[in-house]
Amino acid sequence: MAGKNTVQKVEEIVAPFASELSVSIWDITFTKEGTDWYLRIFIDKEGGVSIDDCVDLTHAVTKPLDEADPISQSYMLEVSSPGVERELKKDWHFEKYIGSAVMARTIRPIDNVRDFNGVLESYENGEITIKLQDDKRISFNRKEASYVKLDDFNINDF
Numbered sequence: 001m002a003g004k005n006t007v008q009k010v011e012e013i014v015a016p017f018a019s020e021l022s023v024s025i026w027d028i029t030f031t032k033e034g035t036d037w038y039l040r041i042f043i044d045k046e047g048g049v050s051i052d053d054c055v056d057l058t059h060a061v062t063k064p065l066d067e068a069d070p071i072s073q074s075y076m077l078e079v080s081s082p083g084v085e086r087e088l089k090k091d092w093h094f095e096k097y098i099g100s101a102v103m104a105r106t107i108r109p110i111d112n113v114r115d116f117n118g119v120l121e122s123y124e125n126g127e128i129t130i131k132l133q134d135d136k137r138i139s140f141n142r143k144e145a146s147y148v149k150l151d152d153f154n155i156n157d158f
Contacts, residue, residue, distance in 0.1 A: 006030045009070035014041060017060040023053055026082040027089055030071070037075035039065075042082040049081035084152040094123035094148075103151040104130060106144050117151055 007028045018025050026042040043049055043057060058079045065077070088094050088102070102120045116138055118130040128148060129139045142148075 006071055009068070010039065010041070010065065013064050013068050013070065014057075014061050017064070018043060018057060021053065021056050021060065023049065023057060026086065026093075030075070037071075037073055038078060039071065039075045040078045040080070042080060042086075044082060044086075054079040054081070085149045088120075088148045088150070091123070094120065094128065094142075097150060098123060101151040102130060102148055104128070104140075104148040105146040106140055107146055108144065110138060110140060114146075120148075 007030055010030070011025060011028055014028070015025060023043040023045045026044045027040075028042070029038075029040045031038055031040070041057065041061075043053060045053065058077065061079075062077065065071075085103075086093075088097060098120050100120055102118065104116045106114050106116075108114070116130055116132060118132040118138070120128070121131045121137065122129040126142045127139055128142055128145065129137055131137050
């Protein structure tokens with residue numbers, strides 16, 4: 001596994017167990033909060049993720065992660081759903097949710113605005129196009145976004 005980052009190593013270890021349990025890996029993060037490190041595995045499946053799904057995957061991967069030891073320091077393992085307002089990060093996330101209500105924040109303002117709500121109209125080669133409420137469209141590269149999340153609360157506004 002030389003040359004791979006921590007998240008890639010963890011994903012390689014966890015993926016077969018997720019598949020076996022009929023869940024998909026939405027995202028994996030490894031972050032420091034205060035003095036503690038957190039390995040967070042976000043899982044998804046059709047119909048939604050239950051607490052049992054999270055518990056089952058936690059039990060399945062704890063020993064293999066300990067044995068492979070891809071992380072040198074101690075950490076807390078958390079397995080959860082990405083939630084209703086899940087952040088879209090990977091190409092397949094954007095492609096799956098074309099036509100869905102989203103909220104986005106850009107790093108730099110576009111026409112003096114950084115926060116946008118609308119419908120994800122297209123995603124191609126990293127270029128995101130959102131149809132806003134007033135039928136205007138805003139386009140920007142994924143690298144220019146602080147985040148793009150599903151906006152389940154405003155879905156009926158469009």
